Amino acid sequence: MGTTAHQSYDVVIVGGAIYGSSLAWWLGQMPTFQGRVLVVERDPTYAFASTSHTNSCIRQQFSNRTNIQISQFGAEFIKNFRSFMGGDPEVPHLTLQSFGYLYLADTPAFARNLKESQQVQVSLGAQTRHMSRDEIAAEYPFYQLDDIIAGNHNKVDEGYFDGGTMFDWFKRMARRNGVEYVTDEVVGMSLNAAGTSVESVTLKSGATVGCGIVVNASGPRAVATSNMAGIDLPVRPRKRYSFVFDAAHPLDQDLPLTIDPSGVHVRSEGKYYLAGCPPDDDTDVAFDDFGFDHSIWENKVWPAIATRIPAFEQVKVINEWVGHYAYNTFDQNAIVGPHDRVGNFMFMNGFSGHGLQQAPAIGRGMAEWITYGAYRSLDLAPFTYTRLEAQQAFVEKAVI
Incomplete structure (x- = not known):
């Protein structure tokens, strides 16, 4: 002490x-x-x-104006990190990898919510596009989209950083x-x-x-x-699982952070890919409970990503961890x-x-x-x- x-x-x-x-x-x-x-x-x-x-x-794809504005400042801060830190040359530059988030909607109600949110985002200067299934398929032909109606995507100031x-x-x-x-x-x-x-x-x-x-x-x-x-x-601890995996047949373009209707998300992570999700039984846990449920990969994550992206039929997990959301119930x-x-x-x-x-x-x-x-x-x-x-x-x- x-x-x-x-x-x-x-x-x-x-x-x-x-x-x-x-x-x-x-x-x-x-x-x-x-x-x-x-x-x-x-x-x-x-x-x-x-x-x-x-x-x-980091994403601007929220439905609430305050959350959007918070993330817009976050992107400005990341991109100008050294300047915010006083210009000290010892401070590294941060890179915002703007592959964007891609939300996929499989119901008319979900598609309407995406469209409404996109309009709010655009009114605040975000570059979010509301896309039809055909537009998504033309830009990202590796998706299986039979159940998808529409999506939202933004590749400007949206992605991940250090x-x-x-x-x-x-x-x-x-x-x-x-x-x-x-x-x-x-x-x-x-x-x-x-x-x-x-x-x-x-x-x-x-x-x-x-x-x-x-x-x-x-x-x-x-x-x-x-x-x-x-x-x-x-506010309670809730478990969130992450998996880094290698693909036998990697995609020939960057994978946006794809929010699947199943609740699983997946994105590029350098030469690998990262996927994550909550457990189906999303209950409060003790703050020191980091026990790992290995069945989540086999029963939830891999089936979802292999269905959405058939190229991911053959993949190998190379890292996995569980962390906690500070979840406002x-x-x-x-x-x-x-x-x-x-x-x-x-x-x-x-x-x-x-x-x-x-x-x-x-x-x-x-x-x-x-x-x-x-x-x-x-x-x-x-x-x-x-x-x-x-x-x-x-x-x-x-x-x-």
């Missing part, structure tokens, strides 16, 4: 993975923020963090800016008599640390952190900003698989809120915690 340099901090961030580190770095970009920042991370190897098990994808490098530089630059990281675990919180403010956090090492603001950036463990402040949160979208009663308790939770791509914009927005008491660049108010209590869902049709 580490030892903190101070007895109190203006901002204590619980969790140092992509969200904790994005916020820590963005606070240093706020011209008027002068506070002390502590990031408490229980596992500095991040071996089991959702950040370490991500497929690092999320691990982005995360690494958030951490490095946050430390250079004076943010303190400590290897420890928050195990308790003390509130004021009225229950309206967290006054200190207790660490597993036994230390008590005063705080001006506490930020829950605990990923799939978010509910445990919130419970310490007497707050319930509908209420509406599968982020919970961001302050609690309505415990006013200095902040949420960066429940991203439900959108985390890596949304980290640049959400980190910036939270830093603005902490510094100025308001969002300045992009209004993130639709993600407020109060929607949970009001039972007003954030509507997003395009959840994978």
